[in-house]
Amino acid sequence: MFDIFHPISDRVNVTVGEREERMMMTGLHTVADIFCVGCGSIVGWKYEFAHDKSQKYKEGKSVLERFKISGPDGSSYWAGHEVLAGGSDADDV
Numbered sequence: 001m002f003d004i005f006h007p008i009s010d011r012v013n014v015t016v017g018e019r020e021e022r023m024m025m026t027g028l029h030t031v032a033d034i035f036c037v038g039c040g041s042i043v044g045w046k047y048e049f050a051h052d053k054s055q056k057y058k059e060g061k062s063v064l065e066r067f068k069i070s071g072p073d074g075s076s077y078w079a080g081h082e083v084l085a086g087g088s089d090a091d092d093v
Contacts, residue, residue, distance in 0.1 A: 013037055019048050027052040034062060036069075043068045 017033040030049035044064035
């Protein structure tokens with residue numbers, strides 16, 4: 001399950017990596033992985049640029065993979081928490 005958050009720049013517990021071209025199911029995108037500052041794991045990605053005109057709405061938005069994120073008490077985030085933002089890019093795995 002995925003959540004789209006924006007902007008990622010105001011989040012203090014993650015950092016954004018280098019930009020790279022990545023072929024997603026919806027076409028070619030320039031993306032940057034999002035890393036947990038605590039453990040260094042990749043927890044999602046940020047859309048920097050969409051090459052397809054129909055995908056431009058994704059630019060500047062970030063996707064966090066909920067199954068990779070722990071809640072404040074260390075429990076699995078997706079198991080008992082509400083979705084914080086609308087939308088899904090489940091096709092962009």
